[in-house]
Amino acid sequence: MWTPPDIPVTRTIRRLAVLTSGGDAPGMNAAVRAITRTAGSRGIEVLAAERGFSGLVHGQLQPLSMGSVGSILQRGGTILKTDRCEAFLDPEVRARTADDLRAQGVDGVVVIGGDGSLTGAHHLARESGLSVVGLPGTIDNDIVGTEDSIGFDTAVNTALEAIDRIRDTAHSHDRLFLVEVMGRSSGFIALSVGIAGGAEAILLPDQAITGDALMTRIAGTRTREKASSLVVVAEGTDPSYTTRLAAELGALGHPARACILGHVQRGGNPSGHDRVLASVLGASAVDHIQGGHSDIMLGIRDGAIATTPLERVGRERKVLPEAWLELARTLAR
Template sequence: MTDHPRPDPIQADSDAHSEHHRIPEPEIRHPNPAGVRRVAVLTSGGDAPGMNAAIRAVVRTGAQQGIEVVGVRRGFSGLHRGEFRLLGPRDVANTLQRGGTLLLTARSRTWRTPEGRAEGAAHLREWGVDGLIVIGGDGSFHGGYALQEEHDIPVIGVPGTIDNDLYGTDHTIGYFTAVETALGAVDKLRDTGASHERIFVIEVMGRHAGHIALDVAVAGGAEEVFIPEDAKPVGTVVDIVRQSVSKGKLGSIIIVAEGYPGGAQGVADAIAQGTGLETRVSILGHIQRGGSPVSSDRILASRLGEAAVYALMDGKRGVMVGRTSGLFTYTPLPETWQKSKDVSHDLYRCAKTLSI
């Protein structure tokens, strides 16, 4: 009798069920009904961690789709001066983890004039650009939308701002990293505050929105948080600090968004005058904009950069790509600054509940 090799049960099972376990190949080619052949990308306004990941996504998605990508240096300032260069996949290698923006950013008074925007439009036409992707906040979207309305150049916005204050997306690029940066500082200051039995009033970014302040307050165990959306009397903090001291707390952390009337200094003055306790103010400032982006910002920026290219290919214009409840959304640019994005009232309640 001839021996026949027995099948490897693991291999046999793998073969039998391979269709159930195989990950389907992604669809790389995207329809291009708009006939897009070349797009431009710029970053504008305040820099935000993850902007480089978005630029990288735009460039590499373009390369996959046979679309050339033109990088515009120094935002709208460089656009009206014609500071352009073609970008390929290797030009954005090793940029995913870098903070800031490799394209640089700048404010531009000239772009606020019709003449400045006309110069920029002329440069885009000279380079044969079919659409412009603007990575930035509401001011940047104002500039891009004006260009589209006056010169009929399609513009797609990608939300890049640490403040997380743009309507039409759950989160903006840079927000997650800014929260982590601020939280790291709060943790260190709490150690010092407890050692010296001091009260630290810490100001985080957020001129018009308290998203960063709320997240940091909950994650950092703050005793109180002040945000622009709730201009409660600054004197309310006095009773809270007194209660903390009566409960034996060695130090207290108060979080203030920069847009709260009076800012951190106003809150600190109220505490000092109302309790006589030693109080210190720490303004974190622009440190929240720097540093390597955390994974959530890298992923969000990569998804939105890819989606922005697809939006132009689909013929969309004058919209911001966002992610809401896990789905891509396309919000008309004017709505991103005309409609208000409220803070989470549940999170605000949670901050108060857990501050005892």
């Protein structure tokens, strides 16, 4: 269990705004629910910004109540809607937005999203003086400063369920399957799914490989009377890479099938892990704002809730743990 810090109240908060931004992630609704009910229990009003930062920019704020967030804990996606707001990149737009928020009595803002969204949260905090706290909401788990992000566990389990089914067919037909998972330029989903799914190889972002080299890599599994193989491919930056690699393998005499899991990994009911993670972080966001904290992201480190400056979140890149990479290589032999 994650240990929330004991934070004394140092600020009187009347109203909070909450928004979800960027790509949706299972568990975002659980975080919104936790923020709303924690704040409501302390007499703090909560306003929901519709469609991420666009809701702040255009003043699309709707009140949330204890009852209005009922029955959303188990729902995927985000009831607040989300988008990527280009207008918020303009400092003048951010200044007007901050003035509008203060005019409506908003003292603090909680932003749930990935690195781009949390960078926007940093600019709002630095330029406006409002108390702004970010929560890592992304299936990619590529946020520096936290071991886990809201939605990652669900995405891994969704992909793993698909891979287990694909392996049945691969075994039945003695066939090679390339299964592409999401993650943008981050390989955390691919690495976790590859280890948990027993993949013969894991191709991480920007690690292009030829068909001959791939067959050499998995040759050891074929010598163990194992005719079928399953390779997990991180989507990376080239949307056609997996299908091209499958075609190249076929031309070399190794028939392969490419399966692109795509956005199915974003949707669906959040796992119990993600519901608890989002609930704990959401409640702690209210604690931190009441405690006078701002321009920080809350995450998980060493079994406890920890803070990371939002400026660092946008500047640094989270790297894959070398121990996991070595484990994947060992288990694939």
